[in-house]
Amino acid sequence: MEVESGNGVLGTILQNHLLQILSYLGVVVVVAIAINFPGSSTSALSTIELLVGIGIAVLAGILCFFSLYSTLVYFFLVPRSSRAIDLMAALHGGQLSHPLLTSIILGLLAMCIMVGSLYAWIAFGALLSVFSLQTGIILVKVRSGHLAMDPQCQMNGKSVFYQLFQLLIGGEMITIVGGAQPISPHRLHEMPENTWIIDVRTRAEYNWSRLYTAESFPFGAGVLAAAQNRPKDTPVLVVCLSGHRSPGVALLLKRLGFESVYNLNWGMVYLMMTRLKKDNIEGPFGLIRAVKSYKHRISTSSR
Helix, strand or coil: CCCCHHHHHHHHHHHCCHHHHHHHHHHHHHHHHHHHCCCCCHHHCCHHHHHHHHHHHHHHHHHHHHHHHHHHHHHHHCCCCHHHHHHHHHHHHHHHHHHHHHHHHHHHHHHHHHHCCHHHHHHHHHHHHHHHHHHHHHHHHHHHHHHHHCCCCCCCHHHHHHHHHHHHHCHHHHHHHCCCEEECHHHHHHCCCCCEEEECCCHHHHHHCCECCCEECHHHCCHHHHHCCCCCCCCEEEECCCCCCHHHHHHHHHHCCCCCEEEECCHHHHHHHHCCCCCCCCCCCCECCCHHHHHHHHHCCCC
16 A cells, blocks of 8 residues: 555655654654743642643543553554555554544643743644644545545535544544444454444445445445434444544434444454454354455555
8 A cells, every 4th residue: 555656745754654753753852841941830820720731631641541552452453464564554554643642742732731831832833733734644645545435525624624533533532432332343243143234435345345234335325314214222333444434424323313333443454354364254244255355455545
């Protein structure tokens, strides 16, 4: 999976992780400045500043915990081969690392509030600019990936805001906040056999490989009408290719009143990579098409 040469400088920056490296270097700089050039002491903080700083620090800690836990589980389950790891890193690298960086940015914000150093605030502003540029580039890449898979795909302001929010805090966190439940591929056997499986990938992706009883609703189109005929106590599992599209549909179904809605963490490509040696799994959560064929197609796509 490569960034096309047509993307120019931005594609090269993203592919080489230059902005990510600059962001983490910026973190070190902000911390060093805050330590060596402190401003007002904590005793001079107002009650509001203290409460805001503590609140942001707690939020940063929670997001950091979920990000680290998700990353550890992710790489613990992925097949131990360089090709598999390269593919997974290309698909989910930003999805895993960006929420962690967000938590660090929030932690630094809390530190700047507590320390009150003008120099630290200036360095933090520069870091925030780099982080914002990196976020924007990833959003453009996601948008380009959607258009490559479906030229008729439209993203309005609301969907762009949702993609931004998902990128900042992670699909797993946004699923939990919305009342749905994230589920890892290795836990699919715990779900009931009458689970309604909704596949929001494009029709071509769906035809390449899918779960046995999955129904196709590209980008969620048609799912509202189909949901009207389903009992609200029916368990629902929403899946997509890499975990970018499914959380939004999962939250929509939760708002429609479905009691148990699950989102497949990291998408179908991760599920298939973890089943490279388990192609004979039967039941509603088995795969119809050959993994090798799908893996070849995925490795040559932009998403």
